[in-house]
Amino acid sequence: MNGERETLGTAVYNLDDDTLRWSPGARLDADEYARTRAAGFKWWRSSEAWVARWTTRREDFLLEFVEEIGHEADPDDPDARITRFAGRAAAAEGRSDERARAAMQGLPPMGEPIKVGHHSEGRHRRAIERSDQNMRRAVEEGRKAEYWRGRAAGAERRARQKSDPGVIRRRIEKLEAERRVIQRSLADLEARPPTPETQASWDRSVTHWRRWAEHLDLRLEFERARLASLNPEPFAPVTAYKKGDVVDTKRYGRCEVVRVGPKNVKVRQITGPTKGWEWAVPPHELRPVPPEEPSTSG
Structure with a gap:
């Protein structure tokens, strides 16, 4: 990290999707960029942030650049995202249709072949070239429309998952299973006291698994609160x-x-x-x- 900068932007942990989000606020140098990519972060242009799923290693990496990592729930409005993506899909589809219509204009009727040497040859070839360009652009815009329709569908699925008690219960069950695995790992470590030679490695392992356990406790608390906020219909065990x-x-x-x-x-x-x-x-x-x-x- 550049020694001239004590901190570089801000970082938050997003409780809703279990991601770390880092907004540097300045362009990364080549070394910082390479290390960020190697740590598993991807650049989200819409959020202007580097984003990755939480791990202890990634949290430690961010703490080299920022003083602390805040917590936040999802700041995005799912309905607004669906509307925005659907609007982009509709606009791209409109441009595709417009280009497809333009591709059919100016061409000789009934697929008339080029009359080599005729005074119309140049005009005919230019019309075919324009048609080809417009058709390629129509295909490109069609692909964009398909991409944004997929994004809109994904945002809609995400919105449903956030408000579906069944989905949240299954997520809680999965988190509880992960926590049980970590608790067993901690119990195994604590049952085998370290020797002076292995003390440092033992301490690192215990710290690592305790941090994971605390992280899962935080996620479980969040998901249980979200489930309770939905006022789901009571059910028998x-x-x-x-x-x-x-x-x-x-x-x-x-x-x-x-x-x-x-x-x-x-x-x-x-x-x-x-x-x-x-x-x-x-x-x-x-x-x-x-x-x-x-x-x-x-």
């Missing part, structure tokens, strides 16, 4: 079900419980075109069906 229970599911309709596992409930579909098929369903997608009240009619 997996232990609330037993074989033979009748339940309603979001995807398969009315089903009967076949087996209860540690995480999912295996059910057999009793309605619909796939009646008799069996599925593994997470408990948050189940709703118990109350038993029918006995008839009082005489």
Whole structure:
């Protein structure tokens, strides 16, 4: 790093997508640029920031340039992003159509061949060249339109994921599994006290895994708070079900419980075109069906 600069821009950790974002505020020199790319950062021109998924190594790398790394939730408005990308797709598609129409103008009718030596030869060749240029531009703009449609679709999927309780629950389950792996790694290290020769390496490993554990705790806290903010419909835990229970599911309709596992409930579909098929369903997608009240009619 250039010794003349104590800090270089600002950096934040984005809680929403688990990324580090560094805005240098000045052009990186060749060495800084190479190291930033080698660390796994990519330049996001729309955000004017270097972005990468969080790791301890990348956090340490940024702390060479900035005094601290702040925390923030996603500053982007998903609806605005969808509208912006869709608008760019529509504009590119309009330009493509305009170029395609221009490519058909000025050409001799019915594909008339060039009359070599005729006074119209030069005009005919120029018309074909203009048509070829316009058609190439039409294809380029069509590709741009397809790109921006894909970006708009991605932004829409991301917006749904941020507000879908099922997606958030699955993310929490994955984070909890990752934390269990890290906790086992820490327990294994602590069960094998270091020797004087391995003390430094042992300290580095313990620090590394503790930082990962703290990071996952932070992410779990954020995701659980996001789930709570959505006010999802309460659901019974997996232990609330037993074989033979009748339940309603979001995807398969009315089903009967076949087996209860540690995480999912295996059910057999009793309605619909796939009646008799069996599925593994997470408990948050189940709703118990109350038993029918006995008839009082005489």
